[in-house]
Amino acid sequence: MRTRAYQHSLSGSSMPAGQPLLEVEALSLAFGGVKALSEVSFTVTSGSIHAVIGPNGAGKSSLLNCVSGLYRPTAGSIVLNFVAGEEGRKRTQRMSASSDEDDAAEKSIERRALTRLKPNRVARLGVARSFQNIELFDQLSVLENIMLGRHIHMKQNLASAFLWTGPARKQEIAHRVIVEEVIDLLKLQAERSKPVGTLAYGIQKRVELARALAMQPALLLLDEPMAGMNAEEKEDMARYILDVHELAGVTIVLIEHDMNVVMDISQQVTVLDFGRVIADGTPDEVMNNPAVVEAYLGAQK
Ligand SMILES: Nc1ncnc2c1ncn2[C@@H]1O[C@H](COP(=O)(O)OP(=O)(O)OP(=O)(O)O)[C@@H](O)[C@H]1O
Numbered sequence: 001m002r003t004r005a006y007q008h009s010l011s012g013s014s015m016p017a018g019q020p021l022l023e024v025e026a027l028s029l030a031f032g033g034v035k036a037l038s039e040v041s042f043t044v045t046s047g048s049i050h051a052v053i054g055p056n057g058a059g060k061s062s063l064l065n066c067v068s069g070l071y072r073p074t075a076g077s078i079v080l081n082f083v084a085g086e087e088g089r090k091r092t093q094r095m096s097a098s099s100d101e102d103d104a105a106e107k108s109i110e111r112r113a114l115t116r117l118k119p120n121r122v123a124r125l126g127v128a129r130s131f132q133n134i135e136l137f138d139q140l141s142v143l144e145n146i147m148l149g150r151h152i153h154m155k156q157n158l159a160s161a162f163l164w165t166g167p168a169r170k171q172e173i174a175h176r177v178i179v180e181e182v183i184d185l186l187k188l189q190a191e192r193s194k195p196v197g198t199l200a201y202g203i204q205k206r207v208e209l210a211r212a213l214a215m216q217p218a219l220l221l222l223d224e225p226m227a228g229m230n231a232e233e234k235e236d237m238a239r240y241i242l243d244v245h246e247l248a249g250v251t252i253v254l255i256e257h258d259m260n261v262v263m264d265i266s267q268q269v270t271v272l273d274f275g276r277v278i279a280d281g282t283p284d285e286v287m288n289n290p291a292v293v294e295a296y297l298g299a300q301k
Contacts, residue, residue: 010182010213010216010250011216011217011248011249012215012217013086013218013251015081015082016046019081020043021045021081021219021251022067023043023079024041026040027066027075028040028075029062029066029071036062037059037062037063037066037275038275038276039075039276040059040063040272041076042270042277044251044268045251045268046251048252048267049265049268050253050266050268051253051255052064052253052254052255052271052272053255053257053270053271053286054272054295055273055295057274058274058275061223062275064129064253064255066078067127068127068129069118069121072116073115078113078115079113079114080111080114080126080127080219081111081112082110082111082218083108083109127219128217128219129223130205130209130212130222130223131208136208138197140196141192141196142191142192142194143183145207146179147176147179149210149212150178150215179214183210185213185247185248186209186243187240188206188207188210202229205225205226206240209222209241209244213248217250218251219250219253222252222253225241225254238261238265242265254266262283266283267282267283269282269283269286271286271295273291279291
């Protein structure tokens with residue numbers, strides 16, 4: 001990872017790389033008679049890109065919806081790990097990756113159950129996500145849309161915000177510094193003032209990624225970020241996701257249909273079929289697993 005050599009550290013977690021960050025244990029979800037998820041277990045390690053793949057209707061989006069608090073699972077648990085003391089901390093400054101990681105080695109780990117939390121609480125704890133369909137404000141500029149990603153960290157009272165005094169002003173400047181870093185990292189300078197609705201689809205998807213990144217997430221959930229893109233747009237998006245991972249140091253869970261993309265950019269892959277985990281491993285291990293070939297790759301032929 002190039003994280004330490006680069007000025008950006010937009011990750012909200014200082015968990016040392018390789019430690020378990022998100023632990024999903026025996027998660028089940030039913031809609032009436034439909035079992036969307038059945039005893040799904042897997043672990044996302046800090047510092048990885050972890051792909052979740054599977055045929056249509058396998059339960060991938062349902063799984064992300066459970067993690068982000070939109071769906072309430074019928075059974076099981078979802079735990080996010082923190083370095084003691086940093087849980088849900090307000091992020092208004094760049095975090096120094098190296099010193100935080102060094103500190104982390106000294107500190108103990110705290111576990112926080114996300115299982116029954118509402119989406120805004122999960123977001124405050126540092127889980128950001130993008131959606132399959134673009135969910136941006138068309139009339140607002142790129143900058144304004146990305147700034148909205150900061151709102152969960154904005155806590156100034158109305159009077160000081162209105163008078164634009166002391167703390168409110170300092171806070172606003174700190175937020176802008178982070179937003180500018182995001183714009184710089186995702187190369188959105190040329191579009192910053194344009195209304196999002198006027199931009200090409202591929203760029204809108206990048207703005208969505210930018211808004212999620214502006215939260216300085218501990219964990220970033222991306223639901224099919226390349227859906228509906230042509231080959232060139234997909235290649236661009238894959239590069240930006242790698243930058244978010246390698247340069248900004250953010251741990252990512254990625255749902256993606258394109259197997260080539262998954263194999264190229266992820267370190268760990270969990271395969272779902274009919275709501276169950278049928279394989280979990282490195283891209284090579286998963287590619288060569290007969291159950292996966294049967295259920296997923298076979299279905300593509
Ligand atoms: N809100 C809901 N109400 C009822 N059933 C649902 C709901 N959301 C998902 N399901 C069902 O749960 C199962 C899993 O759906 P889900 O969308 O999670 O799969 P997926 O792997 O994300 O599929 P795709 O690749 O097509 O997006 C499907 O049978 C789906 O019809």
